[in-house]
Amino acid sequence: MLFSGKALTVQMLDNGIAELNFDLKDESVNKFNRLTVSEFSEALDAIEAADGVKGVLLTSGKDVFIVGADITEFGDAFSAGAEGVADLMNKNNENINRLEDLPVPSVVAINGYALGGGFEVCLGCDYRVMGEKAKVGLPEVKLGLIPGWGGTVRLPRIVGVDVAAEWIAAGKEQKADSALTNHAVDAVVPNDNLKDAALSLLQRAIDGELDYKARRDIKKSPIPLNDTEALMAFFTTKAFVGAQAGKHYPSPIAAVTSMEQGYKVGRDEALKIEQQQFIECAQTDTAKSLVGLFLNDQKIGKVAKSWEKKADKKIxxxxxxxxxxxxxxxxxxxxxxGTPIKMKDIDQKGIDLGLKEANKLLAKLVNRGRMTPEKMGETLNRIDPTLSYEGFGDIDVVVEAVVENKKVKHSVLTEVEDKVSEDTIIASNTSTISIDTLAEPLKRPENFLGMHFFNPVHKMPLVEVIRGEKTSDNAVARVVAYANKMGKKPIVVRDCPGFLVNRVLFPYFAGFSMLVRDGADFQEVDKVMERWGWPMGPAYLMDVVGIDTGVHAEKVMAEGFPERMGKSFKAASDVMYEAERYGQKNGKGFYNYEEDKKGRPKKAATEEAYELLKPHVAERREFEKDEIIERMMVPMATELARCLEEGIVDSPAEADMALVYGIGFPPFRGGIFAWLDKVGMDQFVKMADKYAELGELYKPTEQMRKMAAEGKTYY
Ligand SMILES: NC(=O)c1ccc[n+]([C@@H]2O[C@H](COP(=O)([O-])OP(=O)(O)OC[C@H]3O[C@@H](n4cnc5c(N)ncnc54)[C@H](O)[C@@H]3O)[C@@H](O)[C@H]2O)c1
Structure with a gap:
């Protein structure tokens, strides 16, 4: 053994080949934490000092190769300013350069995920052999960063500027076939043959059959583009990347800038340019927010896993x-x-529609080559459409998703309770009705809870799991396990009308109604909120949700919280509802909708909506952009703070993730609590107090005022 550490080892194989094996102790994956980086350096010392090393093989002892940097280390390093960031990055840059500069050839066997720094170390090797099931990629932009260990330097020198820019700016994982076609790897083999294939390639390099030095030269030299070629390549790429990413996400452009400024110089100079861009990105609010969300996501994942472990059985x-x-x-x-499901309705038409929708979604996957027709058949076979309760005796979880009406739900829930076994868990997908209210007529309220999906189910990651007063731990655990199995992000919350997400969404809509009442143009409000980062403004969002659904839900919320959410005026949504403008579903709402060439609804402004509103709103007037944002966000943020104080949600991290995953709160803002921390509670309280005459929704809680006085933050 040349080197033996806690993160990696180096041992001599036959023929002078040193195998550097990454296998981080007590962890399920390999990552570049400070320990691994430091041992990597020691391992290179050992290889450089050893006699008779003719080649180096990099392998992994885990299912993954290396998943990237240890993001939990970013926070402290980044808050130490430019020096802290440089300090975190320098050592591994040195390591990868040393690997690339060894006097012998190197080959990496990529057995599983090689992402971020994990892929960058592969790019430092002379040759890359990839297992069929492995994936590579540079996803740093998803954290508001750029590759910082040579990704923007080596990848364009290996695969060309266009492909490198596309890979880095999109941050997508690449499968083996894409990696091979684009020459990012030299061979793809079945995982079982990976090590042998990598060793044989290394032997050919050692024997002089392959000119590894020529390859190295390419990676260490400027990119041979003339000025016109470079102008074309970078100019068009930047325009495209900038338009895709939008102004709130600057790092994809920074990655292209790093390539643009570094293409004319050699590796070492180009790495310095990359580092400068990396440091600038690391200091943006966007990076801070996205890194925060990544860590929050890990946290909610851990909470969900620990619930799942408590479930009495698998779903x-x-x-x-x-x-x-x-x-x-x-x-x-x-x-x-993969979970078979009975789909029961009282109406054959409903069933036909449900099946048609499933068929459409699956056909799309097949057409895009992401599913085989056989798999599509298997998937459809797992849906058992029925008009009866036959076979409900051995169901693990029933999800009730009938119309949003308390009486209907009570009748359906008591009916199904008689058809299932004593231990079946029954969950309601209600959007607003309190779980304790729904549980009232049930014999086994301990087996009942909420499982609130978001529309469209296949796209929206969040599932709110709502525990009522009598819900058992096992019921929560089973439903969390089911949500996990469905690939969703379950977050457990306590019961109240609207639960967490709708409880804070309706105050936001109330902010909108008051703005329009006071003379704001709804299109202007949409534009301002979309520029602020929301995927759609409030009027457009109501049209998409359905004005009828919204108006109904708003009533439920007003009954639940009359002191804050009861309203004394006719809201714009009520006006639309009375005119039977239900939004996208019937082609008319705040906007008019027509299908585009692809059959998707396309919105268009219409005078009709303005005419209808005229008798109910003040004369149109201009509002400052900031006033619109504040009047929209104060009620939402205040209600969210209330939810945390009341224990509806356990932590700011879970609340922030729920809003990002449930209603697309702009990720670059890191969530509402992250936004409140950035604004500062003292400033926020001042902001809210300006609008005190708008009612209770604009009044910060006592605890918020206390936090303001004490300078406290949520994170
Ligand atoms: N649409 C959304 O955006 C959304 C989002 C989250 C939650 N929800 C909630 O999900 C539930 C369903 O909403 P939807 O939009 O799918 O409604 P929907 O009107 O599209 O579907 C309701 C279905 O229930 C069927 N049904 C009625 N009574 C039944 C009974 N006794 N047994 C079996 N089936 C019965 C109807 O035939 C219909 O097919 C509601 O509680 C709603 O609040 C809706």
Whole structure:
């Protein structure tokens, strides 16, 4: 053994080959934490000092190769300013350069995920052999960063500027076939043959059959582009990348800038340029927010896993009641992720619609080559459409998704309780009705809870798991396990009308209604909020949700929280509802909708909506952009703070993730609590107090005022 550490080892194989094996102790994956980086350096010392080393093989002792840097180390390093960032990055840059400069050839066997720094170390090797199941990629932009260990330097020198820019700016993982076609790797082999194939390639390099030095030269030299070629390549790429990423996400452009400024110089100079760009990105609010979200995501994942472990059994069979928009989506998602599901409705038409939707989604996957027709058949077979309760005796979880009406739900829930076994868990997908209210007529309220999906189910990651007063731990655990199995992000919250997400969404809509009442142009409000980062403004969002659904839910919320959410005026949404403008679903809402060439609804402004609103709103007037943002965000943020104080949600991290995953809160802002921390509670309280005359929704809680006085933050 040349070197033996806690993160990696180096041992001599036959023929003078040193195998450097990454295998981080007590962890399920390899990552470049400070320990690994420091041992990597010691391992290179040992290789450089050893006699008779003719070649180096890099391998992994885990299912993955290396998943990247240890993001938990970013926070402290980044808050130490430019020096802290440089300090975190320098050592591994040195390591990868030393690997690349060894007097002998190097080959890496990429057995699983090689992402970020994990892929950058592969790019430092002379040759790359990849297992069929492995994936490579540079996903740093997803954290608001750019590759910082030579990714923007070596990748364009290996695969060309266009492909490198595309890979880095999109941050997508690449499968083996894409990596091979684009020459990012030299061979793809079945995982079982990986090490042998890598060794044989290394032997050929050692024997002089392959000119590894020529390859190295390419990676260490400027990129041979003339000025016109460079102008074309970088100019068009930047325009494209900038348009895709948008102004709130500057790092994809920084990655292209690093390539643009570094293409004319050799490796070492180019690495300095990359580092400068990396440091600038690391100091942006966007990076801070996205790194924060990544860590929050890990946290909610851990919480969900620990719930799952408490479940008494695995979810093998599910059922959904109601085959409408939501029921159809739930059936599709369950079947797609492998859990057979009965889909019951009282109306054959409902069932036909549910199946049609599932068929459409699966056909799309088949057409895009992401699923075989056989798999599509298997998936559809997992959905068992039915008009009866036959076979409900051995169902593990039933999800109720019938119309949002307390009476109907009570009747359906008591009915199904009689058809299932004593230990079946029954969950309701209600959007607003309190779980304790729904549980009232049930014999086994301990087996009942909320499982709130978001529309469209296959796209929206969040599932709110709502525990009522009598819900058992096992019921929560089983439903969390089911959500995990469906590939969703479950977050456990306590019961109240609207639960977490809708409880804070309706105050936001109330902010919108008051703005329009006071003379704001709804299109202007949409534009301002979209520029602020929301995927759609409030009027457009209401049209997409359905004005009828929104108006109904708003009533439920007003009954639940009359002191804050009861309203004394006719809101714009009420006006639309009375005019039967229900939004996208019937082609008319705040906007008019027509189908585009691809059959997707396309919105267009219409005078009709303004005419209808005129008698109910103040004369149109201009509002400052900041006033619009504040009047929209104060009620939402204040209600969220209330939810945390009341224990509806356990932590700021879970609340922030719920809003990002459930309603697309702009990720670059890191969540509402992260936004409040950035604004500062003292400033926020001042901001809210300006609007005190707008009502209770604008009044910060006592605890918020206390936090303001004490200078406290949520994170
Ligand atoms: N649409 C959304 O955006 C959304 C999002 C989250 C949650 N939800 C909630 O999901 C539930 C369903 O909403 P939807 O939009 O899918 O409604 P929908 O009107 O599209 O579907 C309801 C389905 O339930 C069926 N149904 C009615 N009574 C039934 C019964 N006794 N047994 C079996 N089926 C019955 C109807 O035939 C219909 O097919 C509601 O509680 C709603 O609040 C909706």
């Amino acid at each position: 093998e069979r599910a059922a959904v009641l109601g085959a409408g928009i939501m029921g159809g989506g739930i059936a599709y998602q369950s079947a797609y992720k």
